[in-house]
Amino acid sequence: MIHLITTGSIAFSLAILGAVLCVFLNVDDLVKKWRKEVSIVLFLEDNLNPSKIENLKTKISEMLEVDNILYISKEEALKRLKTQLENQEGILEGLETNPLPASFEIRLKPPFQNIQSIRTLVQRLKGLSAIDEVQYGEAWIERLTTGFRLIKLVALAIFGLLFMSTVFIISNTIKLAIYARQEELEIMRVVGATNLFIKTPFYIEALLQGLVGALLAISILFGIYRLFVSKVQMDSSSISFLPSDVILGIMGVGIGLGLFGSLISFRRFIRT
Amino acid sequence: MIHLITTGSIAFSLAILGAVLCVFLNVDDLVKKWRKEVSIVLFLEDNLNPSKIENLKTKISEMLEVDNILYISKEEALKRLKTQLENQEGILEGLETNPLPASFEIRLKPPFQNIQSIRTLVQRLKGLSAIDEVQYGEAWIERLTTGFRLIKLVALAIFGLLFMSTVFIISNTIKLAIYARQEELEIMRVVGATNLFIKTPFYIEALLQGLVGALLAISILFGIYRLFVSKVQMDSSSISFLPSDVILGIMGVGIGLGLFGSLISFRRFIRT
Amino acid sequence: MLQMLHVYKSYEPGHMVLHDINLSIDKGDFLFITGPSGAGKTTLLKLIFLEERVTKGQILMDGTSISNIHPSKIPHLRRRMGIVLQDFKLLLNRTVFENVALSLEILGHSKSYVRKKVMHTLREVNLSHKFKILTKRLSYGEQQKVAIARAMVNNPFLLLADEPCAYLDSHSTHEIIAIFEHINAWGTTILFATHNQKLVDTVGKKSVRLNQGRIIN
Amino acid sequence: MLQMLHVYKSYEPGHMVLHDINLSIDKGDFLFITGPSGAGKTTLLKLIFLEERVTKGQILMDGTSISNIHPSKIPHLRRRMGIVLQDFKLLLNRTVFENVALSLEILGHSKSYVRKKVMHTLREVNLSHKFKILTKRLSYGEQQKVAIARAMVNNPFLLLADEPCAYLDSHSTHEIIAIFEHINAWGTTILFATHNQKLVDTVGKKSVRLNQGRIIN
Ligand SMILES: Nc1ncnc2c1ncn2[C@@H]1O[C@H](COP(=O)(O)OP(=O)(O)OP(=O)(O)O)[C@@H](O)[C@H]1O
Ligand SMILES: Nc1ncnc2c1ncn2[C@@H]1O[C@H](COP(=O)(O)OP(=O)(O)OP(=O)(O)O)[C@@H](O)[C@H]1O
Ligand SMILES: [Mg+2]
Ligand SMILES: [Mg+2]
Numbered sequence: 001m002i003h004l005i006t007t008g009s010i011a012f013s014l015a016i017l018g019a020v021l022c023v024f025l026n027v028d029d030l031v032k033k034w035r036k037e038v039s040i041v042l043f044l045e046d047n048l049n050p051s052k053i054e055n056l057k058t059k060i061s062e063m064l065e066v067d068n069i070l071y072i073s074k075e076e077a078l079k080r081l082k083t084q085l086e087n088q089e090g091i092l093e094g095l096e097t098n099p100l101p102a103s104f105e106i107r108l109k110p111p112f113q114n115i116q117s118i119r120t121l122v123q124r125l126k127g128l129s130a131i132d133e134v135q136y137g138e139a140w141i142e143r144l145t146t147g148f149r150l151i152k153l154v155a156l157a158i159f160g161l162l163f164m165s166t167v168f169i170i171s172n173t174i175k176l177a178i179y180a181r182q183e184e185l186e187i188m189r190v191v192g193a194t195n196l197f198i199k200t201p202f203y204i205e206a207l208l209q210g211l212v213g214a215l216l217a218i219s220i221l222f223g224i225y226r227l228f229v230s231k232v233q234m235d236s237s238s239i240s241f242l243p244s245d246v247i248l249g250i251m252g253v254g255i256g257l258g259l260f261g262s263l264i265s266f267r268r269f270i271r272t
Numbered sequence: 273m274i275h276l277i278t279t280g281s282i283a284f285s286l287a288i289l290g291a292v293l294c295v296f297l298n299v300d301d302l303v304k305k306w307r308k309e310v311s312i313v314l315f316l317e318d319n320l321n322p323s324k325i326e327n328l329k330t331k332i333s334e335m336l337e338v339d340n341i342l343y344i345s346k347e348e349a350l351k352r353l354k355t356q357l358e359n360q361e362g363i364l365e366g367l368e369t370n371p372l373p374a375s376f377e378i379r380l381k382p383p384f385q386n387i388q389s390i391r392t393l394v395q396r397l398k399g400l401s402a403i404d405e406v407q408y409g410e411a412w413i414e415r416l417t418t419g420f421r422l423i424k425l426v427a428l429a430i431f432g433l434l435f436m437s438t439v440f441i442i443s444n445t446i447k448l449a450i451y452a453r454q455e456e457l458e459i460m461r462v463v464g465a466t467n468l469f470i471k472t473p474f475y476i477e478a479l480l481q482g483l484v485g486a487l488l489a490i491s492i493l494f495g496i497y498r499l500f501v502s503k504v505q506m507d508s509s510s511i512s513f514l515p516s517d518v519i520l521g522i523m524g525v526g527i528g529l530g531l532f533g534s535l536i537s538f539r540r541f542i543r544t
Numbered sequence: 545m546l547q548m549l550h551v552y553k554s555y556e557p558g559h560m561v562l563h564d565i566n567l568s569i570d571k572g573d574f575l576f577i578t579g580p581s582g583a584g585k586t587t588l589l590k591l592i593f594l595e596e597r598v599t600k601g602q603i604l605m606d607g608t609s610i611s612n613i614h615p616s617k618i619p620h621l622r623r624r625m626g627i628v629l630q631d632f633k634l635l636l637n638r639t640v641f642e643n644v645a646l647s648l649e650i651l652g653h654s655k656s657y658v659r660k661k662v663m664h665t666l667r668e669v670n671l672s673h674k675f676k677i678l679t680k681r682l683s684y685g686e687q688q689k690v691a692i693a694r695a696m697v698n699n700p701f702l703l704l705a706d707e708p709c710a711y712l713d714s715h716s717t718h719e720i721i722a723i724f725e726h727i728n729a730w731g732t733t734i735l736f737a738t739h740n741q742k743l744v745d746t747v748g749k750k751s752v753r754l755n756q757g758r759i760i761n
Numbered sequence: 762m763l764q765m766l767h768v769y770k771s772y773e774p775g776h777m778v779l780h781d782i783n784l785s786i787d788k789g790d791f792l793f794i795t796g797p798s799g800a801g802k803t804t805l806l807k808l809i810f811l812e813e814r815v816t817k818g819q820i821l822m823d824g825t826s827i828s829n830i831h832p833s834k835i836p837h838l839r840r841r842m843g844i845v846l847q848d849f850k851l852l853l854n855r856t857v858f859e860n861v862a863l864s865l866e867i868l869g870h871s872k873s874y875v876r877k878k879v880m881h882t883l884r885e886v887n888l889s890h891k892f893k894i895l896t897k898r899l900s901y902g903e904q905q906k907v908a909i910a911r912a913m914v915n916n917p918f919l920l921l922a923d924e925p926c927a928y929l930d931s932h933s934t935h936e937i938i939a940i941f942e943h944i945n946a947w948g949t950t951i952l953f954a955t956h957n958q959k960l961v962d963t964v965g966k967k968s969v970r971l972n973q974g975r976i977i978n
Contacts, residue, residue, distance in 0.1 A: 005444040012437035016288070019430050157496055158291050165284035169441055172277040176448035187850045190812075191911065192839030193867045224429055459633045462595075463694065464622030465650045555898065580930040581902025630901045630928070631848075681772065684847045684924070685798025685956065707901070710927040711847070713797045713956035739902065739930035 003209065006258075009173045010213025013166040014254055015220045020162055021250075022221065022242050024155045029240065038113050042104040042125060043133040053102075056130060060104065065112040065121050070105040074098050101132060167257060174206060174261035202262050210258025214251040218242075275481060278530075281445045282485025285438040286526050287492045292434055293522075294493065294514050296427045301512070310385050312394065312408040314376040320402055325374075328402060332376065337384040337393050342377040346370050373404060439529060446478060446533035474534050482530025486523040490514075545571040545733060546592065546702070551601035553587055553757075561587050562757045565601070569735070571701075574728045576744045577737040579754035585737035586630060588754070589704045592735070593627055594618050623651055626695030626703040626732075630710070632687050636680035640671060640690050643679055647698045665697045668723055670716075685711040692720060696727060703727070703734045709743070721747055762788040762950060763809065763919070768818035770804055770974075778804050779974045782818070786952070788918075791945045793961045794954040796971035802954035803847060805971070806921045809952070810844055811835050840868055843912030843949075845922040849904050853897035857888060857907050860896055864915045882914045885940055887933075902928040909937060913944060920944070920951045926960070938964055 042060075044053070053071065061069045072080070077100040112121070122134050178185070188198045225241050242250070314332075316325070325343065333341045344352070349372040380390070394406050450457070460470045497513050514522075546569040553562040562584045569575055577585050590596040591603060594610065602609050610621070626647075634643050641662055648658045666672040669689040674682065679690060688711045695703060703724070709717040721743075728734050738744065744751050753760050763786040770779040779801045786792055794802050807813040808820060811827065819826050827838070843864075851860050858879055865875045883889040886906040891899065896907060905928045912920060920941070926934040938960075945951050955961065961968050970977050 005448060009441050009444060012433075012440050016430075016434055016437055019433055023426060023430065153500060154295060157500060158288075158295065161284075161291055161492075161496070162288055165288055168284055169281050169445075172281060173441075173445065173448065176277060176445065176452060180448060180451050184852060187852055188863075188867075189836070190810075190839070190844060190846065190850050191864050191867065192836045192842070193863075194836040195833075197836075197867055220433075224433070228425060228429060456635060459635055460646075460650075461619070462593075462622070462627060462629065462633050463647050463650060464619045464625070465646075466619040467616075469619075469650055581906075581928065581933055582900045586900060683799045683803060689798075707928060711798065711924060711956070714958065716798055739928070741931065 003177075003205070006170075006173050006177050006206075007209045007213045007216070010170055010210055010254055010257060011216035011220065013169055013257075014214055014217035014250055017159075017162055017166055017253070018217055018221045018242060018246075018250055019224070020155075020158060021246060022225070024159070025242065025246070026239055027155075032110070036107065036110075036113070038108060038118070039136075040106045040108070040118065040122065040125070041135040042106065042131050043101040043135070044103060045130050045132050046101065048102075048130055052130060056128065057104065059128070060106065060125070063121070063124075065108050065117060067107045067109045069107075072103045072105060074100055074102050077101070077103065167260070170257045171261035171264050174258070175265040178202070178262070178265045199262075199266060202266070203259060206258035206262040207255055208258075210255035211251065213258070214254030217254070218247055218250060275449075275477070278442075278445050278449055278478075279481045279485045279488070282442055282482055282526055282529060283488035283492065285441055285529075286486055286489035286522055289431075289434055289438055289525070290489055290493045290514060290518075290522055291496070292427075292430060293518060294497070296431070297514070297518070298511055299427075304382070308379070308382075308385070310380060310390070312378040312380070312390065312397070312406060314378065314397060314403050315373040315405040315407070316375060317402050317404045318373065320374075324402060328400065329376065331400070332378065332397070335393070335396075337380050337389060339379045339381045341379075344375045344377060346372055346374050349373070349375065439532070442529045443533035443536050446530070447537040450474070450534070450537045471534075471538060474538070475531060478530035478534040479527055480530075482527040483523065485530070486526030489526070490519055490522060545569060545573075545606060547602075547604040548591075549602045549604070551591065551603060552599045553584075553591060553596065554599045560599075560757055562591075565759060567752065567759070569733060571733055572728065572731055574725070574734045574749045575736070576747070576749055576751035577735060577754060578739065578741055578744055578751055580739060582756075583754040584757045585739075585754055586706055589627075589706050589735065589737055592702075593622055593625055593704055619650075623647075623698065624701050626698065626700035626705075628688075628691050628695045628703075628705040628708040630706045632691040634679045634687055634690055634694075636678070638679060639676055640666065640679055640682070641675040643690055644694045644697050647694050651698060661697055662693075665693045668696075669693050669720070685713070685716065688712060689716070689720075692723075696723070699727075700732055703732050704737075705734065706737045707739070708736070709738070709740075717743065762786060762790075762823060764819075764821040765808075766819045766821070768808065768820060769816045770801075770808060770813065771816050777816075777974060779808075782976060784969065784976070786950060788950055789945065789948060791942070791951045791966045792953070793964070793966055793968035794952060794971060795956065795958055795961055795968055797956060799973075800971040801974045802956075802971055803923055806844075806923050806952065806954055809919075810839055810842055810921055836867075840864075840915065841918050843915065843917035843920040843922075845905075845908050845912045845920075845925040847923045847927070849908040851896045851904055851907055851911075853895070855896060856893055857883065857896055857899070858892040860907055861911045861914050864911050868915060878914055879910075882910045885913075886910050887936070902930070902933065905929060906933070906937075909940075913940070916944075917949055920949050921954075922951065923954045924956070925953070926955070926957075934960065 044056075057069055057071060060066055075098065078098050081100065108118070108121075112118070118136055122136055125131060125134050185198055222241065225239075229239060316328075329341055329343060332338055347370065350370050353372065380393075384390070384393070390408055394408055397403060397406050457470055494513065497511075501511060546567075548565050548567040551562060551565040552560055554560045565588065577588060579585055587596065591598055594613065598611050602611050604610070605621075613621070635646070644662045644665060645658050648661060653661075663672055663675065666675055669692055671686060671689050671693065674686065679687060682690065688708065692705070692708050695705065705724075709720055712720065724734055724736070763784075765782050765784040768779060768782040768784075769777055771777045782805065794805060796802055804813065808815055811830065815828050819828050821827070822838075830838070852863070861879045861882060862875050865878060870878070880889055880892065883892050886909055888903060888906050888910065891903065896904060899907065905925065909922070909925050912922065922941070926937055929937065941951055941953070
């Protein structure tokens, strides 16, 4: 009975831990996707010759922060504006010349997708010749950055609370389990069993409980995940399950918690 | 010692439950705010006389679903487009007449802020005279609706898992605590104590443990909340703490869990 | 007052621990139950205070059968008895006083009555000087005396004592017997299980001898 | 082999449970420790198997002091002893066989040796027919025999027995005494604590009498 309780507690705690992890990893993925869309637009001066543009493109694409660069001609820009205006295309009908400038669209490498890096890069880009203006949606990026910080903080707070609780609850469950078997430990000591002889079975048990608990937790989670994916009618590519290293990590934490719990408990309950 | 463990387990479990609740309530608030921004735009035919427009406005604003309605004149529309185009205003310089239509912007009452209600309303609006076109960002609303469903499902899944775990862990902690005191219960029974006499102290204890655990949980949560608010430098209006009825609910759940835990445990451990 | 009619008891199917026990105990009797280890003495007493139920047969108390009594009535029956168990069943983490007082507290007696009565009983068994000590800090003989005190303190109509003197020296044993004889004279019926045939012979009361679950005389 | 030199023991400051105990026990001795309840018999034995530490004085075993022995050495000392405690300390949820085998398993003996030796010892105490039964299903006398079997099974050089016959009838008691005399003849030193002066007189071995923590002779 006691084994069941301990294993169950470990399983449930780890399942929650895993669920929160899974949610946060998916949110993190989403955030990364969003961040990828951060781009800087360079408006070029009118009437540059093609080799000048080519030069500029090479120069910029060789910058450390730049992942890729796309040239958008004046015609391309007008086409884009037309789709953007949707039902109001009429407005463009009266135009004789194309008033839109050509531009470069720059996407950044992941480590530089943050407001500080972008600002220094923009500073450098503004120094280049033939650049008319630099646009990078400052307000939007700032909001996103604050959002990231918020999400990370919430994640950290919940995760920390959860982890502490898990350790607390599991170690105490094991403590109580050992407490309930104190009589047995005392008898072993009376007949001259060494601490190692007494503890080894407990440790093996704790290890197994941790392992079985972790496996149960992962099974529960996977079940919920499958159900979830099928319920919201999405293909499983848009929400991913825990990656295998996190699964291994959960198993490690399970075993670790089991052993750690016994360790603490023994220090309290075994005198001599 | 056993009391400490039980109280601590209750406190931690409830703290997590409360934290998740707090996050979800805040997300829910945010979602409600977003939903409020759902609007329908009606483009009007050109050259309507003001009384006709006034008529139409009254008619629409009397519809069940409509919360408020805003008239946007041709001039207003052009001004808006100019800000929207930011650095590309040049494009509008060549215009002689204003090609943009006047429009109504309609916001909906909360119960009708969903894709089905919107679709039926749009159908009715299209039937009105003097309406040129109806726009309502179908794709965006659909995405938002799916998003809501997703968040709700995640919330439900995590919350369910959490609640089950909490019940499981607490009732088992109490079970172990009673298990550890089985000898005492047996002795009481031998001397002829009634079940009531034996159980009452346990129930009172469980009730107190639940209450203290819940209070601890709320204190922990409030501490984290304060820390959080101060860390991200926000005024506490943008993230709110648990409302008082939820706090009362958590206390109720704590007491309930304590009592429920003892109840289950007793059924198992007291024979007679 | 207490009758056992063709009582059988088995813990496991196929193995009878008590066979066809017939016994009639009158109010005010002092009866020894003797027999070697494993004869069934403890089992016989457990049937009477309903820790175990009979497998076959009837036990009558004051003429009514207790064989099928509802579990909720058991505590009320036990409160009127005094029970000394072979393993004492004391609350080791409570004081001597608290252990003895327990029997009275569940009856709802007043604090002052409890104090007076408990201290009086502890004096009888020569333990009043240790009333404040935690029971686990007593020697086994002393613990046995606490168990005896707890069983007597509520003036039971029936006292069931299972080897109450196993850990007592002969001097203490005779003191306890004297106390038992005293409360017996005041009306308490006593059932005293022991393997000590010499003790039974010395005291010279009625006795029933069990062997392998059967009464032999 | 075992010497106690001016040994004092108190559990609580100011209250000595043992006073100036001086005792010299030779290899092969069979010594009774007698005395009334609370005299300090159990405490004396606990000092020898290091469940308790002396407050003052020295205990020498084979000439070396065990008073300040490191806790990690205690198990090794206990394995070579046999200990029968007043409350048996048996694993009630294990079988009789498992309880007795425990003493040998911690010594790392082979399965077949353990089986042979345990069954042999159980036969000696007349319990071999119950080897498969859970210990909690035995009567107290039977449990006491299991405790005795567990203490003997590892051929201890020193057997400490605390009231080992409290729950045994006189027939079983003399059987056990005969077994103890037998293993004593093979070299095991025996310390036998009991309140039963008559038993000591009957067996006719050396004895030490304790009273209120002092040796009186
Ligand atoms: N753990 C303890 N803490 C405090 N006092 C104790 C403790 N154990 C025993 N004592 C006291 O020490 C004294 C001797 O106890 P001990 O158990 O050695 O007696 P004993 O001779 O074995 O008696 P018995 O025949 O009743 O078993 C008693 O007065 C007892 O109250
Ligand atoms: N709970 C139980 N389950 C199975 N068998 C039991 C149980 N309790 C006792 N027995 C068996 O019933 C028989 C009688 O046991 P009981 O305890 O009544 O003997 P006893 O006369 O009190 O012996 P002792 O003098 O040793 O205490 C024994 O053979 C014992 O093994
Ligand atoms: Mg018995
Ligand atoms: Mg003793």
